[in-house]
């Protein structure tokens with residue numbers, strides 16, 4: 111892929127994607143990121159060697175792909191000025207949104223209409239090539255544009271298409287926000303290990319490697335994660351006691367409640383920010 115890609119917004123998620131893209135071999139000279147904050151532009155230029163600009167309109171003028179990577183609450187004020195630039199172009203760029211709670215029809219309206227838009231929900235492990243992205247394509251997206259979007263996000267992790275746009279909120283609840291759940295769990299495991307007497311560094315390394323190992327093992331296995339859990343639980347052994355504690359305290363219901371709250375928030379954001 112040798113598309114010129116402009117990221118509108120150069121924050122956490124955008125830099126995770128273009129950082130991962132560059133690590134996968136994509137040329138930094140094909141990437142531009144914009145931000146109103148000069149310090150942020152200096153930082154990403156130094157770290158990644160990409161082009162930077164504080165002018166969204168000129169950065170969007172000749173891009174093949176425009177990635178909308180600003181917060182949902184400012185999406186409207188960022189998109190509306192872009193409409194004039196995009197409407198003038200003979201060849202329309204592919205628009206990729208990564209914003210939570212921003213619907214394709216609303217983005218299209220703000221951008222002046224009739225755009226090919228892929229709405230995605232990536233996650234920050236994209237930075238290390240281990241991202242997970244859910245994607246939905248609007249009717250205007252051509253097969254070639256669909257392939258280009260898949261190639262872009264596929265360079266930084268796995269990609270799963272959903273056929274119904276509302277499912278993007280479910281993707282947000284599982285993988286968009288999901289890294290934070292695992293970071294919480296890893297922090298809690300590390301703290302508990304320290305409380306049991308381990309040095310913090312040792313507890314951290316053991317917790318992280320265990321998380322990595324469990325995920326890698328599950329990906330390589332033909333068994334369900336439920337079965338893999340049972341395989342660790344020797345009868346009357348230590349794991350059985352730990353899992354019984356999680357089950358007594360309703361961990362599964364806690365996870366369901368948290369993910370329901372996450373998806374609900376994504377829906378609320380659609381009306382709160384007019385998205």
Ligand SMILES: NC(=O)C1=CN([C@@H]2O[C@H](COP(=O)(O)OP(=O)(O)OC[C@H]3O[C@@H](n4cnc5c(N)ncnc54)[C@H](OP(=O)(O)O)[C@@H]3O)[C@@H](O)[C@H]2O)C=CC1
Nearest residue numbers: 119120121122123144145147179180181182208209210232
């Ligand atoms: N963080 C995550 O894990 C994930 C985030 N997302 C989505 O990604 C989007 C960005 O989130 P995130 O990266 O966390 O947020 P950040 O605040 O880190 O990034 C947004 C960036 O946009 C910049 N910005 C503000 N105004 C403009 C403007 N007018 N033109 C160009 N850039 C502008 C901000 O600058 P300033 O610092 O001055 O505000 C900031 O650098 C959101 O829509 C979010 O829903 C999706 C999946 C996961």
Ligand SMILES: O=C(O)[C@@H]1CCC=N1
Nearest residue numbers: 209210282286287288
């Ligand atoms: O918390 C958020 O709103 C964003 C979207 C998914 C992850 N971070």
